[in-house]
Amino acid sequence: MTTSTSGSALHAGAPPGRPILEARELVAGYLPGVNILNSCNLEVHPGELVGIIGPNGAGKSTMLKALFGLVKVRSGTVLLDGEDITNERADTLVRRGIGYVPQNNNVFPSLTIEENLQMGLYQDPRRFIERFAAIVDIFPTLGDRRRQRAGSLSGGERQMVAMARALMMDPKVLLLDEPSAGLSPVRADEAFIRTRKINRSGVSVVIVEQNARRCLQICDRAYVLDQGANAYSGPGRKLMDDPKVIELYLGTLAADVEQAQRGVEEADKGERADKGERAGKGDDDAPGAHVG
Numbered sequence: 001m002t003t004s005t006s007g008s009a010l011h012a013g014a015p016p017g018r019p020i021l022e023a024r025e026l027v028a029g030y031l032p033g034v035n036i037l038n039s040c041n042l043e044v045h046p047g048e049l050v051g052i053i054g055p056n057g058a059g060k061s062t063m064l065k066a067l068f069g070l071v072k073v074r075s076g077t078v079l080l081d082g083e084d085i086t087n088e089r090a091d092t093l094v095r096r097g098i099g100y101v102p103q104n105n106n107v108f109p110s111l112t113i114e115e116n117l118q119m120g121l122y123q124d125p126r127r128f129i130e131r132f133a134a135i136v137d138i139f140p141t142l143g144d145r146r147r148q149r150a151g152s153l154s155g156g157e158r159q160m161v162a163m164a165r166a167l168m169m170d171p172k173v174l175l176l177d178e179p180s181a182g183l184s185p186v187r188a189d190e191a192f193i194r195t196r197k198i199n200r201s202g203v204s205v206v207i208v209e210q211n212a213r214r215c216l217q218i219c220d221r222a223y224v225l226d227q228g229a230n231a232y233s234g235p236g237r238k239l240m241d242d243p244k245v246i247e248l249y250l251g252t253l254a255a256d257v258e259q260a261q262r263g264v265e266e267a268d269k270g271e272r273a274d275k276g277e278r279a280g281k282g283d284d285d286a287p288g289a290h291v292g
């Protein structure tokens, strides 16, 4: 499988079948006459974890906002499960199965964790008990600390609450805008692990990230955007090995990438061992229910 920029190879490595979410030739922008996205494409297949990386100002966050109806799409199409949802309102999209976690201001600081999660379900409040239990299965901490005000939490914990709130409506696809932004390396790593955990619980995920290498390590596939257009794409680990991507976007030497890869493989081993141990104890985090 090679990384590529054109034709069907643009989605190289994607599973067969219809994408759950698809952007076709999106043109979008904020100011009249200025396009930030210039014919951008993206596919997310059921169960995939798809990354969007690229330099500052490439249009990564704008892509998420265009998918979620927060930036007007001037031409092109967004499809959810084959249905046209281009320029639908965000609340409609939430009802139809898309969750979105913005980079900033993503919790209500004066509300408790539980109240924040209630806000995520304001369109369907009767499902609170069932959905809260499902979320606590993925993030047990939130159950233990449900009465704590979100404003008293650390940046990493607030990010977890924001993700959990978006999951309350049981979305088919979750859009995450730079979940590691502003976090220390350790907390950033937890945000990536959390992202993978959400994905393994069955939710398709699109993640925009500045931390390109770490993003490529956890993604099934990724798209590299540059100046609002698709530059490269392919399976995450293939992109990590692509000398052009390394030179232009990862800003590092291949040896560093290999070292990073070895690091994540070690972490994966630890994660698997940890899961196996917990599964053996009949823990809720056993594979198949939701994954750690």
Ligand SMILES: Nc1ncnc2c1ncn2[C@@H]1O[C@H](COP(=O)(O)OP(=O)(O)OP(=O)(O)O)[C@@H](O)[C@H]1O
Binding pocket: 030, 031, 036, 054, 055, 056, 057, 058, 059, 060, 061, 062, 063, 210
């Ligand atoms: N609300 C806005 N109004 C006008 N221009 C905007 C707005 N938001 C973003 N832009 C511009 O759109 C371009 C793309 O921004 P965007 O945030 O999508 O980039 P990005 O790839 O996510 O970069 P970064 O990683 O730096 O956030 C930038 O030139 C930015 O200045």
